Amino acid sequence: MGAYRFPELAPGPLRDLKLELHELHAFAAAPSLREMAEAVECSHDKIHKLFTSAALPADGDLLFRLAGWLALRGTRPRFVDDDGENAFYEQLEDKWRAAQRYASLPPMPASPAASVPRGRQRRSRPRTVTSQGASDQPDSAQAPRKGVDLSDLDLLPDPQRSKAVIIGSGTFDDPHLPDLASAVTDAHRMTQALTDSNAGAFLPERTETLIDPSDPGQILNSVERACQTEDTVLLYFVGHGLVTPRGELTLPTRASTPDLQSSSLRWDHVRSLFAESPALRSIVIIDSCYSGTAMQMKGTVDGTFRFDAAESRSLTAMLTSTSSYGVSFENHEGSVFTNALLGLLTQGDPKLGKYLTVEEIHRGLLNWARREGMPLPQRYQQGHGALALARNPAHEPLDDTLDNREQTPLDRFA
DSSP, X not given: OOOOOOOOOOSSHHHHHHHHHHHHXXXXXXXXXXXXXXXXXXXXXXXXXXXXXXXXXXXXXXXXXXXXXXXXXXXXXXXXXXXXXXXXXXXXXXXXXXXXXXXXXXXXXXXXXGGOOOSOOOOOOOOOBXXXXXXXXXXXXXXXXXXXXXXXXXXXXXXXXXXXXXXXXXXXXXXXXXXXXXXXXXXXXXXHHHTOTTTBSSOGGGEEEEESOSSHHHHHHHHHHHTTOSSEEEEEEESOOEEOTTSOEEEOOTTOBTTBGGGSEEHHHHHHHHHTOOXXXXXXXXXXXXXXXXXXSXXXXXXXXXXXXXXXXXXXXXEESSOTTOOOOEETTEEHHHHHHHHHHHHOOTTSOSEEEHHHHHHHHHHHHHHHTOOOOEEEEEESSOOEEEEOTTOOOSOSSSTTSOOOTTGGGO
């Protein structure tokens, strides 16, 4: 087995400890359960629980023995002398003690989406009443009146100032990279959904669809052009995903060779283009094996894309089909993740608001993945507010006032 399911944990020391163990396993060329069990002299089940359980490891000694063994394997061992060994175990012990303290605290939700309030909740609107019985606040501070159009909340991209790049990489010259015929279909379907005149948020003439790009340069040229837009830039990729020995995500194109890293598109190069983009909002959707690695790479969580705190609408969002150590699946309809995403975009959900925000989409995909036993999609977001990819085709407003309806997507971010 090359990878193990990463436990569903809230950000914190315990998650950091588990992430360290998974990274050691990846850098050690992903040894099997049998190899690890024989090396540290314990059962397969204990090793499996170390990787997949959301609880603090019950056997700290076993964790340290396994981590030390993994650290010496692979092409880039973590230490080669006594000084390096001492530093490695000191850092690991710091993470272990922090996780112990964290485990004694009350549990937190594993995903930001899990803590979203549901039901009919009214936001308080403080009012100061004068002696004449009228509010002394200006009209702009009063409760919204009948007929307020939720589109004024500016959740959707500005179509004239936004661009999208849709990439389906499914044909490969190297026999070690099996063709993905569904990638082409998925890319075309995604383009159609995002540019649909009734629900989509992007214009066809400002959306570029790349099918079976020949090399990384072709993708980078398209992404760089799209990143020059002002409001929102979106990138969607479906295809294979590879991870280098250093843990970097690469996306193969037609001429790529698995053994030649430079032949595939390095995610770090794409990240740099987004970081330099003047676009106010950025969205990336990656449907590939190990796609969650894009969130773990240096620079991703602490400022992957441009983020200007002075801009109240600045926003960066990323959705991936799986975690850093998970694989993506396909069936006769195509990629199961993309198919579920397209289902939300084209059919909608009557339980959601008028717009399908990135947060709402992720919550819907999480429910689908848990129900179907699929890898859990990952979401990263930095910045203010919410951003929608489409109007909700199944939306049925309860009332035409904001006071007497379920929360809108923007209410959840207020």
